Amino acid sequence: MAVKTDEQKNLKDALSRLSYRQTWTLCVSALRNMRRPGTGDPASTVRFDIGTLQQNLYPLLRQQLAIDGSMKFAPLSDALQYEHGAHVLAFLLWLERSGLAYHLGRSGNANYVDWIRLLPAGLKFFAGSDDASPYAPDWIDRVKRNCAGITDEITSALEDAVACFEHGLNRPAIGLLGVALEAAMIELFDLMSGTYGVPMTPNKPQKAGEYINAIRSGIDARIQSSDAEYKERRASVRRACDFADDLRLRRNQASHPMGASFDDASEVEELFLSMARKLPHLWLLH
Numbered sequence: 267m268a269v270k271t272d273e274q275k276n277l278k279d280a281l282s283r284l285s286y287r288q289t290w291t292l293c294v295s296a297l298r299n300m301r302r303p304g305t306g307d308p309a310s311t312v313r314f315d316i317g318t319l320q321q322n323l324y325p326l327l328r329q330q331l332a333i334d335g336s337m338k339f340a341p342l343s344d345a346l347q348y349e350h351g352a353h354v355l356a357f358l359l360w361l362e363r364s365g366l367a368y369h370l371g372r373s374g375n376a377n378y379v380d381w382i383r384l385l386p387a388g389l390k391f392f393a394g395s396d397d398a399s400p401y402a403p404d405w406i407d408r409v410k411r412n413c414a415g416i417t418d419e420i421t422s423a424l425e426d427a428v429a430c431f432e433h434g435l436n437r438p439a440i441g442l443l444g445v446a447l448e449a450a451m452i453e454l455f456d457l458m459s460g461t462y463g464v465p466m467t468p469n470k471p472q473k474a475g476e477y478i479n480a481i482r483s484g485i486d487a488r489i490q491s492s493d494a495e496y497k498e499r500r501a502s503v504r505r506a507c508d509f510a511d512d513l514r515l516r517r518n519q520a521s522h523p524m525g526a527s528f529d530d531a532s533e534v535e536e537l538f539l540s541m542a543r544k545l546p547h548l549w550l551l552h
Contacts, residue, residue, distance in 0.1 A: 278345070294402070436534045
């Protein structure tokens with residue numbers, strides 16, 4: 267199917283210049299602009315149509331690509347029928363797959379979807395602005411920015427954890443978060459004991475809990491100063507170690523048939539939030 271009008275061509279040219287990640291980021295920003303207090307009526311956007319998404323997306327699209335505001339675009343629903351609309355369509359599929367929204371369509375309509383109904387997780391995510399959420403498009407990039415030199419082994423486990431979470435696989439998501447944090451602990455222990463010569467107890471840890479205890483024992487020697495700033499750094503690292511221990515216990519439950527429940531997606535999301543916030547504190551030891 268070929269585009270026929272100037273408006274269709276303009277939209278094709280614009281959307282074709284964006285990667286999926288860029289499109290995803292713009293769509294998330296559009297929905298957040300639509301939902302945030304002060305920029306509209308959140309209650310009226312629990313259920314909305316593609317036109318409402320378009321209304322909030324097109325200004326961001328023009329800004330991203332430095333396109334003159336006078337240039338006209340075809341309706342966003344039109345793009346979903348063409349290859350250049352594939353990234354937007356993939357975003358809509360991600361919304362539903364991640365449990366953020368449900369699509370409502372009418373039989374016989376050419377459009378993929380007529381209405382989008384935000385679910386509780388979507389209402390929470392799009393009404394906020396916290397990029398520590400695993401639903402944020404750049405969650406992994408945020409971790410990398412805040413943890414300079416983080417290894418591929420750690421980020422690979424985190425990427426797999428996010429993928430599991432997006433598909434509602436809470437148990438493996440928790441397990442992989444634990445794997446990533448254990449890998450981080452081993453990396454930090456090796457660096458502290460080898461490069462920095464920090465004495466730690468135990469000096470030859472074998473299990474995740476032992477690595478956590480060893481690193482906790484070496485915090486004062488690694489971050490030395492009586493200044494208030496350094497005291498707070500040490501305190502933040504200790505709090506991060508406490509989180510690591512809590513996640514270790516939850517990971518153990520996820521790995522063994524202990525009767526624990528993993529049905530609460532909000533609990534798993536909180537673990538991702540804590541990981542994004544606590545891992546950079548641990549990385550102060552790096």
